[in-house]
Amino acid sequence: MLVTSAAGKALEKISSAHLERLAYVYVRQSTAGQVRKNQEGRENQEALAQRATALGWSPERVRVIDSDLGLSGKSADAREGFRELVSEVSLGHAGIVLCYEASRLARNNADWYALLDLCTLRGTLIADTDGVYDAREYNDRLLLGLRGMMSEAELHLLRLRMDAGKMRQVEKGTYRQVLPTGLVRLEDGRVLKHPDQHARRAIGLIFERFRSLQTVPKVLKSLREDEVLLPRFRYGGLHTGELLWVRPTNANIYSILCNPAYAGAFVYGRRAKARDGSASPDRRVNKPMEEWITIHKDMYPAYISWEEFLANQQRLKQNGYRLTHNRLGAPRKGPALLSGLAVCGHCGRRMSVTYSGSKSQGSYLCNALRATHGAPSCLYVAARRVDEAVVEAFFEAVKPSEISLLEEVLAAQSADRERLLRHHHDSVKAASYEVRLAEKRYRSVDPENRLVASELEKGWEAALRSLSDAREASDRFEREHQQTALDPNLRAQLANLGRRLPELWESGKLRVEHKKELLRSLISRVIFSRPEPDTIEMRIVWISGAVSTLPVRTPIRRARDLRGYDVLVGEILALNAEGYPDSKIARRLTEEGFHSARGEEGVPARFVTEVRRQHGQGSVSKVLKSLGKLEGRWTVLGLSKHLQVDRGRIYKLIRKGVLPTERHPQTGNHLIEDDPELIAGLRTRLAAKPRDSSVNATA
Numbered sequence: 001m002l003v004t005s006a007a008g009k010a011l012e013k014i015s016s017a018h019l020e021r022l023a024y025v026y027v028r029q030s031t032a033g034q035v036r037k038n039q040e041g042r043e044n045q046e047a048l049a050q051r052a053t054a055l056g057w058s059p060e061r062v063r064v065i066d067s068d069l070g071l072s073g074k075s076a077d078a079r080e081g082f083r084e085l086v087s088e089v090s091l092g093h094a095g096i097v098l099c100y101e102a103s104r105l106a107r108n109n110a111d112w113y114a115l116l117d118l119c120t121l122r123g124t125l126i127a128d129t130d131g132v133y134d135a136r137e138y139n140d141r142l143l144l145g146l147r148g149m150m151s152e153a154e155l156h157l158l159r160l161r162m163d164a165g166k167m168r169q170v171e172k173g174t175y176r177q178v179l180p181t182g183l184v185r186l187e188d189g190r191v192l193k194h195p196d197q198h199a200r201r202a203i204g205l206i207f208e209r210f211r212s213l214q215t216v217p218k219v220l221k222s223l224r225e226d227e228v229l230l231p232r233f234r235y236g237g238l239h240t241g242e243l244l245w246v247r248p249t250n251a252n253i254y255s256i257l258c259n260p261a262y263a264g265a266f267v268y269g270r271r272a273k274a275r276d277g278s279a280s281p282d283r284r285v286n287k288p289m290e291e292w293i294t295i296h297k298d299m300y301p302a303y304i305s306w307e308e309f310l311a312n313q314q315r316l317k318q319n320g321y322r323l324t325h326n327r328l329g330a331p332r333k334g335p336a337l338l339s340g341l342a343v344c345g346h347c348g349r350r351m352s353v354t355y356s357g358s359k360s361q362g363s364y365l366c367n368a369l370r371a372t373h374g375a376p377s378c379l380y381v382a383a384r385r386v387d388e389a390v391v392e393a394f395f396e397a398v399k400p401s402e403i404s405l406l407e408e409v410l411a412a413q414s415a416d417r418e419r420l421l422r423h424h425h426d427s428v429k430a431a432s433y434e435v436r437l438a439e440k441r442y443r444s445v446d447p448e449n450r451l452v453a454s455e456l457e458k459g460w461e462a463a464l465r466s467l468s469d470a471r472e473a474s475d476r477f478e479r480e481h482q483q484t485a486l487d488p489n490l491r492a493q494l495a496n497l498g499r500r501l502p503e504l505w506e507s508g509k510l511r512v513e514h515k516k517e518l519l520r521s522l523i524s525r526v527i528f529s530r531p532e533p534d535t536i537e538m539r540i541v542w543i544s545g546a547v548s549t550l551p552v553r554t555p556i557r558r559a560r561d562l563r564g565y566d567v568l569v570g571e572i573l574a575l576n577a578e579g580y581p582d583s584k585i586a587r588r589l590t591e592e593g594f595h596s597a598r599g600e601e602g603v604p605a606r607f608v609t610e611v612r613r614q615h616g617q618g619s620v621s622k623v624l625k626s627l628g629k630l631e632g633r634w635t636v637l638g639l640s641k642h643l644q645v646d647r648g649r650i651y652k653l654i655r656k657g658v659l660p661t662e663r664h665p666q667t668g669n670h671l672i673e674d675d676p677e678l679i680a681g682l683r684t685r686l687a688a689k690p691r692d693s694s695v696n697a698t699a
Contacts, residue, residue, distance in 0.1 A: 013134045014056055014096070018125060021095030023052040026085055027066040028104050035070045042069070048098040048127075055096070055132070082106070089118045096125040096132070101147075107155040112148035116141065170268045173296035177268065180259050181233040181243070183300055191300045199231040199243060200303075206230070206256050207304050210312060215319055216253050223248045230256075257316065260295070263309035264302030269293030289313070290479065333512055336362030336383040337519060338390060338526050344368070345529030345539070346378040353383075361387070364528065381528050381536055382554055389552045390519065390526060393540055395502050397522055424474035431467035438463040572611050582608040633662075633671040642679075645686050653682075 027045040029035050035042065052062045068081035082105070088094045097119070099105050106112040119126060120135040126144065127133070133140040169175035179185055182194050182203040193200055205228065209219040223230075229245040230252055246252070260267045269292045271284045297306055304312075334353055342351040344366035351364040364386075366378040438460040445453050501518075504510060510518075527539040540548040575585045586605040636654075640647040653659040654670055659682070661670040672678075 011055070013125060013132050017123070018095035019056050021061075021124075022088070022093055023055075023057040023062045023096045023098065024085055024088060024094050025049050025052060025062065025064045025098045026068075026081065026105060027064060028068040028079075028081070029070060032070040042066075045100045045104065048100065051127070052096065052098055055127070057096070082111070086115060086118060089115065089122055089124050092122045094122070094124045096127055098127045101128050101151075106148070107151050109148055109152050112151070113145070116144060116148075170294050173266045173294070173299050175266075175268065177266070178235060179300075180256070180261050181231050182303065183261060193301045193303075194231075194243075196231070196243065202228065202231055203256060203262070204303055206253060207262075207308075207312075210253075210257060210315075211308075214315055216250055216257070216316070219253055220248055220250055223253075254316075257312050260306075260309060261300055262303040263306045264298050264300045265306060265309075266296040266299035267292055267294065334362055335360075335512055336364065337387045337512070337516055338364065338383070339516065341520065341523055341526045342381075343525045343527045344378045345527045345537075349378075351379070351381075351528065379528055379530060381530075385552050385554055386526075386528070386536060386538060389538065389550050390523070390540060391505070393548055393550060394519055394522065395505075397542065398501060421474075421478060424470070424477050427470045428467070428474055431463065431470040435460070435463040435467050569611055569615070572608050573615060582612070633673055636670050636672070639672055639679075639682075643683055643686060649686060653685075 025046070025048045027042065029042060046064060046066070049059075049062045049064055053059055065081045065085055067084070068079045071079050085094075085097065085105075089097065097105075097115075105115060116126075116135050118124070120141070123134075123136065125132055125134055133144055135141050135144060166175060174189075176185065176189070179191065182199055183191055184194050185191050205223075206219065209222055210216070213219050213222060224247070228248065230248045232244045232246045232252065234240055234242050234244060256262065260270075270287060272287050273284055334355060336353045336355075339353045339362075340350070342353075342364040343349070344351050347366065347368055349366055349368035351366045353362050354365050355362050362383040364379075364381045364383060366380075368378070438456070442453065442456040442460045445456055447453055505515070522543055524541045524543050527541065529537045529539075531537050536552045536554045538550045538552060540550065542548070571589060572585055575588065580588070582605045585608045586603045589603040589608075634642070636647050636650050640650055643650075650659065654661055659672065661672050663670065
C-alpha cells in the first residue's frame with residue numbers, strides 16, 4: 001500500500017510538459033578500477049533507462065550520458081558529461097534527470113546546488129532509486145539539499161578512512177609507494193633492483209660521478225661528454241610500463257641524488273602542499289628531512305649507504321649558495337680562494353667574484369644594494385693580498401698547537417650547549433608539571449560552579465600554551481645548535497697536514513677547488529670592511545665560532561686617498577729642501593712605514609719625484625751636486641774645473657786614499673778642504689803624471 005502510494009505521488013509530479021522533453025540518465029563511476037572491476041554498478045545505473053520508460057517516457061526520448069566513467073564527482077572541471085547535462089537542463093531540453101543516487105551527480109555542494117537552481121528554473125525533475133523529486137517544491141528541495149550535503153560529507157569520511165589505512169601502512173613501512181627507476185616491485189610485494197644490468201650501472205654511475213665531482217652541473221657535463229643516456233621508467237602516458245633511455249638533465253640527476261629509496265630507505269612525507277598563499281593550491285614543495293613523517297631504513301636494496309645519502313644532501317645544500325642558510329656554493333676553478341666565503345661587512349650580503357682577464361687573480365665585489373635599490377656598490381676588494389693573508393692565517397690554524405686550542409674551544413662550546421639544553425629540558429619539565437597541576441585543579445572543581453571552572457579552564461589552557469612554547473624553544477635550540485666536536489681521525493690528519501701543507505700548497509699539486517675545500521673545512525666566512533681607504537679589515541669567522549681580525553693594505557686608485565697623505569707630502573718636500581735625493585727620501589719614508597697608492601712595499605723613488613713635481617719643486621740635490629763648492633769646500637766637479645783636469649783622475653786619487661774627503665750628508669758629494677798647500681800639491685802631482693787615457697770615470 002505504501003509502495004503504491006509513493007509511486008502514485010511520483011507519477012503526480014510528472015506532467016505532460018515533462019514527458020514532451022527528454023529523460024537523461026547520468027552514469028558515473030569514480031575510478032578506472034571501478035569501471036573495470038565493478039561492472040554490476042555500471043549496469044545498475046544504465047538500467048535507469050528502463051525506469052524512465054516505466055515513468056512514461058518513450059525509449060527514443062531517453063538519453064544516457066556515460067562520458068564521465070572513471071572520473072571523481074568532487075569537481076565538475078574535467079567532467080564533460082556533467083557539463084553536457086547542465087547545459088541541456090539550462091536550455092529546457094530535459095524533463096527529468098535520473099541517477100542511481102545523489103552522489104552520482106556531484107559530491108560538491110557548489111555543483112549540486114547549481115544544478116538544483118537550474119532544475120527549479122526550468123521545472124526539471126530529479127529521480128533516483130528512491131523516488132522522483134521536484135526542486136520547485138520546498139520539501140523536495142530540502143531533501144535534495146540534505147542528500148547533497150550527505151554526499152559531500154560521505155566523500156570526506158571516505159577520504160579520512162582511506163588516509164587512516166594508508167598511514168597505518170606507512171608506519172609499518174608496507175605502503176606500496178611508487179618506486180624510482182632502478183627498483184622494481186614483484187607481485188608478492190618484494191622489492192628488487194631492476195633486472196637490467198645496464199640500467200643498474202647507469203644509476204650507479206651517477207653516484208660515482210657525484211662522489212668525485214661534487215656538483216650536479218659537473219656530473220651532467222661529464223655524462224654528456226661521454227654520451228651517457230639515463231634510464232627512465234614511465235608510469236603513465238604513451239609509453240606506460242616501458243623503460244626508456246633519455247639524455248641526462250639537471251632535473252633527473254638531482255632527483256636520483258635526492259631520492260632516499262636509492263639508499264634503501266622507505267620515506268613518506270618528503271613533499272607537501274605549499275601553504276604560502278600561492279595562486280596554485282595544489283603546488284607541492286619539498287620538506288626538510290627533519291619534517292619527513294616516516295623513515296624506515298634497509299627496506300629496499302640500496303645503491304649507496306644511508307651515510308653517503310646524507311653526505312650528498314649536505315653537499316647539495318652547500319652548493320645552493322644561500323647566506324641565510326650558510327650555504328657557500330660549490331668550489332669553482334677561479335683563482336679567487338674566498339668565493340662563497342667573502343661577506344660584505346657593510347650590508348651583510350654575500351660578495352660576488354669578478355675577473356677582468358684570463359690572468360686576473362680576481363676581486364670581491366658587493367653589488368647587492370646597487371642591484372636592489374640602485375645605490376652605489378658597498379665594497380670592492382682585490383683578491384690577491386686578502387687571499388694571501390687568509391691562507392697564512394689558515395696555515396697557523398692547522399698547526400698542532402692551534403688544533404689543540406680548537407679542541408678546547410669546541411669542548412667549551414659543547415659544555416655550554418649541554419648547560420643550555422639542560423635548561424630547556426628543565427623548562428619543559430616545569431611546564432609539564434604546571435599543566436598536570438592545572439588539569440588536576442580543573443577536574444577537582446564542581447562543574448556546576450561555572451565561574452570557578454571557567455577560570456581554572458583558562459589557567460589550564462595557559463599552562464598548555466606555556467608547555468607548547470617551552471617544547472618549541474627546546475626543539476629549536478637543539479636543531480640550531482648541533483653538537484660540534486673534532487673527530488680523532490680528522491685531528492690526526494690535520495696535525496700531519498699542518499706540517500706539510502705550506503709546501504704542498506705551493507707545489508702546484510693542489511687544484512684551486514681543493515684549496516677552497518681546505519679553507520672551508522675550518523673557515524665559516526670572511527667579513528670584509530674598509531675602515532680606511534687603503535686598508536681592508538678582515539674578520540675570519542672559524543667554524544668553532546672564534547673570530548680573527550686581520551688588517552690588509554690594499555691598492556687604491558688615487559694617492560691623495562692614502563692615510564696620512566698630507567704628512568707624507570710634507571716630509572717629501574721638507575727632505576727635498578734639505579738636499580736629499582729622491583732615492584734617499586724614498587728609503588727613509590719606507591723605513592717610517594709609508595707606502596704608495598698602488599700597494600708596493602714601501603715608497604718608490606718615482607712616487608717621490610712625482611709628488612715633488614706636482615708641487616713645483618726641482619731636485620735640490622741635483623742643484624747642490626752641480627755647485628763647485630759646498631759649505632766652503634770643493635766638490636769633485638768644482639776642483640776638476642779649478643785644476644783643469646778630468647774628474648776621473650780626482651776620483652782615482654780618492655779611491656786610493658791619497659786625497660782625503662768627507663761626504664755631504666744630504667747629497668753624498670765628496671767635499672775636499674780648500675787648503676792652499678793641499679791644492680798646490682794636487683796641482684803638482686797631477687801635472688807630473690800625464691792623464692791616463694784608460695781612466696774614464698765620471699762623478
